[in-house]
Amino acid sequence: xxxxxxxxxxxxxxxxxxxxxxxxxxxxxxxxxxxxxxxxxxxxxxxxxxxxxxxxxxxxxxxxxxxxxxxxxxxxxxxxxxxxxxxxxxxxxxxxxxxxxxxxxxxxxxxxxxxxxxxxxxxxxxxxxxxxxxxxxxxxxxxxxxxxxxxxxxxxxxxxxxxxxxxxxxxxxxxxxxxxxxxxxxxxxxxxxxxxxxxxxxxxxxxxxxxxxxxxxxxxxxxxxxxxxxxxxxxxxxxxxxxxxxxxxxxxxxxxxxxxxxxxxxxxxxxxxxxxxxxxxxxxxxxxxxxxxxxxxxxxxxxxxxxxxxxxxxxxxxxxxxx
Amino acid sequence: xxxxxxxxxxxxxxxxxxxxxxxxxxxxxxxxxxxxxxxxxxxxxxxxxxxxxxxxxxxxxxxxxxxxxxxxxxxxxxxxxxxxxxxxxxxxxxxxxxxxxxxxxxxxxxxxxxxxxxxxxxxxxxxxxxxxxxxxxxxxxxxxxxxxxxxxxxxxxxxxxxxxxxxxxxxxxxxxxxxxxxxxxxxxxxxxxxxxxxxxxxxxxxxxxxxxxxxxxxxxxxxxxxxxxxxxxxxxxxxxxxxxxxxxxxxxxxxxxxxxxxxxxxxxxxxxxxxxxxxxxxxxxxxxxxxxxxxxxxxxxxxxxxxxxxxxxxxxxxxxxxxx
Numbered sequence: 001x002x003x004x005x006x007x008x009x010x011x012x013x014x015x016x017x018x019x020x021x022x023x024x025x026x027x028x029x030x031x032x033x034x035x036x037x038x039x040x041x042x043x044x045x046x047x048x049x050x051x052x053x054x055x056x057x058x059x060x061x062x063x064x065x066x067x068x069x070x071x072x073x074x075x076x077x078x079x080x081x082x083x084x085x086x087x088x089x090x091x092x093x094x095x096x097x098x099x100x101x102x103x104x105x106x107x108x109x110x111x112x113x114x115x116x117x118x119x120x121x122x123x124x125x126x127x128x129x130x131x132x133x134x135x136x137x138x139x140x141x142x143x144x145x146x147x148x149x150x151x152x153x154x155x156x157x158x159x160x161x162x163x164x165x166x167x168x169x170x171x172x173x174x175x176x177x178x179x180x181x182x183x184x185x186x187x188x189x190x191x192x193x194x195x196x197x198x199x200x201x202x203x204x205x206x207x208x209x210x211x212x213x214x215x216x217x218x219x220x221x222x223x224x225x226x227x228x229x230x231x232x233x234x235x236x237x238x239x240x241x242x243x244x245x246x247x248x249x250x251x252x253x254x255x256x257x258x259x260x261x262x263x264x265x266x267x268x269x270x271x272x273x274x275x276x277x278x279x280x281x282x283x284x285x286x287x288x289x290x291x292x293x294x295x296x297x298x299x300x301x302x303x304x305x306x307x308x309x310x311x312x313x314x315x316x317x318x319x320x321x322x323x
Numbered sequence: 324x325x326x327x328x329x330x331x332x333x334x335x336x337x338x339x340x341x342x343x344x345x346x347x348x349x350x351x352x353x354x355x356x357x358x359x360x361x362x363x364x365x366x367x368x369x370x371x372x373x374x375x376x377x378x379x380x381x382x383x384x385x386x387x388x389x390x391x392x393x394x395x396x397x398x399x400x401x402x403x404x405x406x407x408x409x410x411x412x413x414x415x416x417x418x419x420x421x422x423x424x425x426x427x428x429x430x431x432x433x434x435x436x437x438x439x440x441x442x443x444x445x446x447x448x449x450x451x452x453x454x455x456x457x458x459x460x461x462x463x464x465x466x467x468x469x470x471x472x473x474x475x476x477x478x479x480x481x482x483x484x485x486x487x488x489x490x491x492x493x494x495x496x497x498x499x500x501x502x503x504x505x506x507x508x509x510x511x512x513x514x515x516x517x518x519x520x521x522x523x524x525x526x527x528x529x530x531x532x533x534x535x536x537x538x539x540x541x542x543x544x545x546x547x548x549x550x551x552x553x554x555x556x557x558x559x560x561x562x563x564x565x566x567x568x569x570x571x572x573x574x575x576x577x578x579x580x581x582x583x584x585x586x587x588x589x590x591x592x593x594x595x596x597x598x599x600x601x602x603x604x605x606x607x608x609x610x611x612x613x614x615x616x617x618x619x620x621x622x623x624x625x626x627x628x629x630x631x632x633x634x635x636x637x638x639x640x641x642x643x644x645x646x647x
Contacts, residue, residue: 008630059645120552164637188537219424219425220419220421220424220425221425221426221428221593222426223376223381223419223425224419224426224488225427226404226411226440226493227377227379227381227411227412227416227419227492228411228412228414228415228439228491229408229409229410229413229442229443229495230408230412230438230439230442231405231408234405234438234442237558238438239427239430242429243427243428243429246429248356273470284400316429316601317428317429318431318475319428319429319475319477
């Protein structure tokens, strides 16, 4: 097991290299570029100052040299400074990460919790009215574009009913609130984004759980458990549920990167101070170090998520032992 | 001795997806006495396993049941899962074919034996549970019971898995043991060991044993009373030791197809033809199309199970006893 983990961790290195090379090439191949967007639009900028800026950031060197320089710093976990405001990339990310994590972890917990309940109950009441209506509801959630739903709900709950705040993480008067009110304020801001994020993912996970549950219930060991005279609760919630939730671990592992990456559109609509917006803003401004930082971290966490999913498999399923 | 199992007019139909009905068991009558060993024999699709799971009322959702099954005088067909909890496991232990599939892959043997005892006997003391489990494992002939106790199903051979299943089935000291094709997925030497084990256990524990098998040879090893089922009906019921005792042509045919190593028969013998369409109920002998002794009359009337010479036989012209 230990060897397996070490092997998998080492395997992350070449994959990460590949990902950074591709990302690096793509953002540098994109028409425009940092100097174009930020200086050349202005007719007052002299060609000389553009050249000076390029050499300052090393943008005049060949692409592979630029990449190697970036890589050299990356090895020491130095992602460089943002072109825009000169602040370290790590610091910028650290500022944005909590908001994204808060939103996505709450949404993920809610999503899996509800989806597993829906999946299990619809498997038990297969083809019933309940099952069919759950299918319809979850598929509506899956098909509705989240930005559209977000706007509609903002209109209803934020503007018309004036129940919930429509954007941001905190109210304007946040600093003047008592600590209890602060928590309530943040929770209020969380309701809409969390609900919309979770709603969209319900169909996928609940369907997955449902099919697994139905398949598990048809296994012979379930029949044998009935023959042992065990109660239905033990059979369903111990024997069937545990077996049918095994594959869900993969889904959980795969949703880890989403936790960190955030959603560009979504965070922009809600003016959510998260990673998605950071990536979006830096992409618009060709802020290369920030883009590279965000992408590399997301890629690393994706790979780590996969590894964690594989490892946790071995813990819950005794048939799996890695070498 | 009293009757422990009384089955009367048991009919089981399966509804198919296109709303057709498969008549798996047709007016089955059967009485089994306490302590008796019975082998139920028949070819695939004749209703053997349906009969086995009917006995603990574990038929799938698409099954329709009518008639009556009484265990110790108590009707079980009208009971729901909860009411059946003290019949299943406590009164009747059951083992299935493919022991590997009958054990939950993600729980240890320890867990799977102990959960049954825990649930039924409300014992939670770990030491007592362990002692009980180890004793059960020893009783079913597992030598290094301590190691097997800690193992997971996939780490055991098929023979060991079936022994574990038997241990679980016996963990609540049931009076009846139903073995549904217990040796089908095992190799021949292991088959013999399992049958030997069942033989030993039924004597030691005075179990009423019901062996369900397609293998007449195996049935004879364990049981004196043989019940032959064909197309959902009992066609012969009696004490059969060898081919000479067979009174129904189908039983005789089953004897003839047992491969014989000594005689070096070059070709496997088969019973020509196949089961009649189980979606229909015919007013005639169901075996008539495949019978070597068929008579015109066989195709005209349906038959009852009546005594021929020594056995009860569903045949107009049994091989022994009754003459026209």
